[in-house]
Amino acid sequence: MxxxxxxxxxxxxxxxxxxxxxxxxxxxxxxxxxxxxDPGEPLDSVxxxxxxxxxxxxxxxxxxxxxxx
Amino acid sequence: MTLAEMxxxxxxxxxxxxxxxxxxxxxxxxxxxxxxxxGALGAPVCAYLAGAGVGWLEILDSDHVELSNxxxxxxxxxxxVGAAKAEVAAARLAAGNTGVRVEGRRVRVEEDNAxxxxxxxxxxxxxxxxxxxxxxxxxxxxxxxxALVEAGVLGLDGLVLSVxxxxxxxxxxxxxxxxPPGSVPSCREAGVLGxxxxxxxxxxxxEALKLLTxxxxxxxxxxxxxHGRDMTQTIVSVRRRAGCPSCASRPAPTHAVV
Numbered sequence: 001m002x003x004x005x006x007x008x009x010x011x012x013x014x015x016x017x018x019x020x021x022x023x024x025x026x027x028x029x030x031x032x033x034x035x036x037x038d039p040g041e042p043l044d045s046v047x048x049x050x051x052x053x054x055x056x057x058x059x060x061x062x063x064x065x066x067x068x069x
Numbered sequence: 070m071t072l073a074e075m076x077x078x079x080x081x082x083x084x085x086x087x088x089x090x091x092x093x094x095x096x097x098x099x100x101x102x103x104x105x106x107x108g109a110l111g112a113p114v115c116a117y118l119a120g121a122g123v124g125w126l127e128i129l130d131s132d133h134v135e136l137s138n139x140x141x142x143x144x145x146x147x148x149x150v151g152a153a154k155a156e157v158a159a160a161r162l163a164a165g166n167t168g169v170r171v172e173g174r175r176v177r178v179e180e181d182n183a184x185x186x187x188x189x190x191x192x193x194x195x196x197x198x199x200x201x202x203x204x205x206x207x208x209x210x211x212x213x214x215x216a217l218v219e220a221g222v223l224g225l226d227g228l229v230l231s232v233x234x235x236x237x238x239x240x241x242x243x244x245x246x247x248x249p250p251g252s253v254p255s256c257r258e259a260g261v262l263g264x265x266x267x268x269x270x271x272x273x274x275x276e277a278l279k280l281l282t283x284x285x286x287x288x289x290x291x292x293x294x295x296h297g298r299d300m301t302q303t304i305v306s307v308r309r310r311a312g313c314p315s316c317a318s319r320p321a322p323t324h325a326v327v
Contacts, residue, residue, distance in 0.1 A: 022091045
């Protein structure tokens, strides 16, 4: 069950991760957000950035779900 | 307050930092910072604070731009020589970031007007060039409970100290005896190299951002000495001084604690 969703297709790095972080900031720990990302660099680096900050991340195609730490 | 689209893009390189946050950016946007002196320290301080998105910046300086300012004060250009520094600085900074309210005031900060000038500020950054002003600014910030970033620069060396009045050592706690006029050479007499002022002013700007946002650990009870000759730094611990005439009798702090 997702608590938020954000379509970040067409948003370049690092602005996509900035927007995801700002959205995460508004969530409580344990809540999740699902992102739609472009393949390539976005799908490569946004999940990595999320994991580096300690969030749980699952990927399914171009869809990435982040559970706030 | 939430960040507008333009602000998210503009501040994206700091918003992407793990240590930073939208909340930190919003705190900056709500802050009022008073910068005392638009000189060699004031130039980088003002540029970085306006650049970072401090909501309201007040620049206090009574001097005019001189040719000898240009090597270390990159806010000014040759055409500004003779113009009021506070006004030129404010215009240039406002042009650089229209989202910031910038005010330049042609006023010399002295013992009898300092308290009124710092009153209500979120943080004061002291970029003045005389001991008399520095002690006056420190005393005013202690009296009004305003957080302060002190600094000085001379030749190849500089120092920085942040102060939370009533909680941490103030400038007078660290340097209780004001040097008699003329006993320490001023930068006019002993000289100063531009990039040294740039280093020290940049450190001051960083301290102000830390005090305003709660990000990182400010130089509280610690003096940073920057030695430009060999690029070393020294940290000197300082403590509040019982009976300090500036801060000992201060009541509980009234400034916003981040």
